[in-house]
Amino acid sequence: MSTTARITSDLDPFSAEFRADPYSHYAALRALGPVVWLERHGIWAVSHHDTVIAVLNDWQTFSNAGGGGLANYFKEKPWRPPSIILEVDPPEHERTRTVLSRALSPRTLRAIRGRFEEDAATFVAGAVRKGRIDAVPDLVQPYPLKVFPDSVGIEAEGRENLLVYGAMVFGSFGPRTPWYEELMTRAPAVSAWILDHCRRAALAPGGVGAMIYAAADAGELSEDEAAMLVRSFLSAGVDTTIDSIGLTLRALAEHPEQWALLRDDPSLARAAFEEATRYDSSSQSLFRTTTREVEFAGATIGRHEKVMVFLGSAGRDPARWEEPDRFDIRRRTTGQIGFGVGIHGCVGQMFARLEAEVFFQALAAAVDRIELDGPSALRLNPGLRGLSSLPLVLHRAS
Ligand code: OVV
16 A cells, blocks of 8 residues: 555644634645645544545445544543434434434425514514614524524523533534533533423424424334434524524625625525525534545545544635635525535525525515624634624615
């Protein structure tokens, strides 16, 4: 076997500096090569559109059983029992994936759309009345935090726990920092609330949570597995949509000519969200762990090594996209992989798209012009990209 010289870099994808402007760092990573050893963390980085897809399509080599984040479950103990959909490989994965896909199917979405529309209209009307807002707490956060738990069938009381839990889940994807240790002091109480709300008795009839228990009744899952799949909803369903809607709104606010296109033709809402997911996805990176030594894109990757896969870089790869740094809601976004691809591609992506489409249609109907009213701020969670603040003035449609 030939020995390949590994390409190394001291870039730290978890540093505040990297996360403040990941796109220039991705360009540097892509220029180094498709697979680069990140010496600070002892992991591999994959940043080209085609190699990102190649990794995500080879689940036999690039496993999810080693954990969804930087922690290597082949060597370390997970902070919570691993997800039975995200952190498993086939054949185990297939059964749980089937149940979640069915619960989040077009049929469910058709039944839910009307409620999304009512809630979106209400939140948008409130924000427009206010005019000058911080769009994150005033608009972007409240909408998913209502419609998602409503759809699952979770009671209204205590929903703020979902945000703290989401921060833990996605925080655990990164390194063990003081920020993380501090956050995790709340884990016992918050995890207890979450687990309590994953029980059959805690879920309203007719909701998506109850559909998971119906699968248990049909013999497809055990009662404990049903609770674990509801936990997956509560882990991955809230922050992800808050962050992706927030980043889409910022992109539209920063590109007034794109906002004008959407305002004049609200049927572009879905396309705008899709383009924003290419341009600035809330999921910038994911992890895989090798099951064997593998020659990949010119590198020799050892067994049980962590591979960090940059969806956010794939969306800006000039080998795949024309003018990748241009936000253009009329772009053909086919090949956009901000939701991932392959067997672990986001199972809730149609749900997320519906949430966003309804939201931006409501906004387009009520708002003529969006004015930036100060700098936005990033929410510093290593597993998700999102905003903590987005000051705006909404000028209402006449
Ligand atoms: C995709 C994703 C992210 C975080 C948590 C989970 C899934 C889960 O299944 O718990």
